[in-house]
Amino acid sequence: MFSQPQRNTLRQIRDYHQRARRNMAILLFALPFFLASCTNSLVVDTEFPSPIVPQVGITMGVVYDEALKSFTYKEEDKNRDKWVIEAGDAHTRLFDQIFPAMFADVNILENHILENHESGAGNYDLVLYPQIKEFQYSSPKETRIKIYEVWIKYHMQVFNANGDLVADWLMSAYGKTPSAFLQSKEEAMNQAISVALRDLGATLSIGFVKVPEIRTWLEENKPRPVPTNSVSARPKT
């Protein structure tokens, strides 16, 4: 049916297609690995000291919503490095460390208590609801040295036992990689976020009682006296 040269040509075409299919399969298999290697993934890992601040003699309920507990920043800008930063756990660890030093009693509340104020908020003097509103960073491409800068904006809300809003304010935290010497991108970013969270802890633990609405509430609702140097137990869930 076909001459010998024609059969040879057909075999060459078939071999070519087989090779092309095999190469395409290899490429498709390897593509996710290449793409993954271009993304910087970071789970923020750091420890925080307990603050030495005068303790307020109130029972504080604290609400960590899902958005805070699982906060993950994903860089969407095509012109910047791809980053996936998980900082939710670091935030809850920070709050668990500073709130027992700030308040006589601390209880972690379920999210639904905020939605249905009458179901349990009455067991607490105040309920604090921290939320992350914005996360920004500048990378070494912008700063020209291996230093990351991080800004985080928070929305703090405090409710009373009846579920009424007592105070509502914005806070910002700032952190910068302390040293550019011999660090990976992830380590440098981790350090910048750790400094920012430490800054948040400092500002919140010193500044909470200075928020005008909180100060007014404390003047009107005399907190119970607490012994000096007292730190409440770890927050109850």
Added chain:
Amino acid sequence: MTQSPVILTQTSYSLSSRFSSSWALPRSWLTLLFITTFITLNGCTTITIDEHKQADADITIESHQSVVILGRRHSSDYETEPDLISCIGNVMSNGNNGLNIIEEQTFTDSLYPWFEPRTAPMRVKDLNRFLKNEAVAQAIDAFNIRYIVWVDGNTETTNSSGSIGCSISVGGAGCFGFGTWDKESDYEATIWDYHHRENRGQISADAQGTSYMPAVVVPIPLIARVQNNACKGMGEQLRNFFNAKAAQAQQ
């Protein structure tokens, strides 16, 4: 045409194998010389140390008392490097007349949140602001702190020029060119007497240095260790400040 790269590769291989067999001993010496050159050759650095002390300053430090060295980090433009603070602490604690130095991170963790970049006292009188809190005062007393030294400043690259190009080919790899850069350190240490809540003096260290990197096949960095030299200069001056004053007080 297609054989020439192979011939070139073989030639370079045979050359290198002949070189390594007949020059075995001198080559090891050359390597040693090369490494020694790397270690000993440094760019030049000049340092200027200035000391200003209060005329009526009564500086005494007893053997059980300590000094803490802290870096200023309140400015948005720069931060005093943690490794510089650590380096000054090492210089001050070394030697026969070394002082008890508290590590910066240990101190700031124990005094959290009162010595953070945004909350740290800027003037010695500001210490009274949070020492009213007994727990804070007790935490500082636990370290037996007598002096707090604040170091403010940084090291930066002020100028750079030149260029180095590197290439890789079948025959090998190499670089060619010349690069140079200037670094400048500018630090000021302020000494606070924690017991008397008074400023005892200032020591400043200015250091400049130029680093060179000539590259003929292999780049040879001649690094001026500007920050390191500023650290040593300031650390020794601080140690002398305390020791000289302590000796004076004993007389």
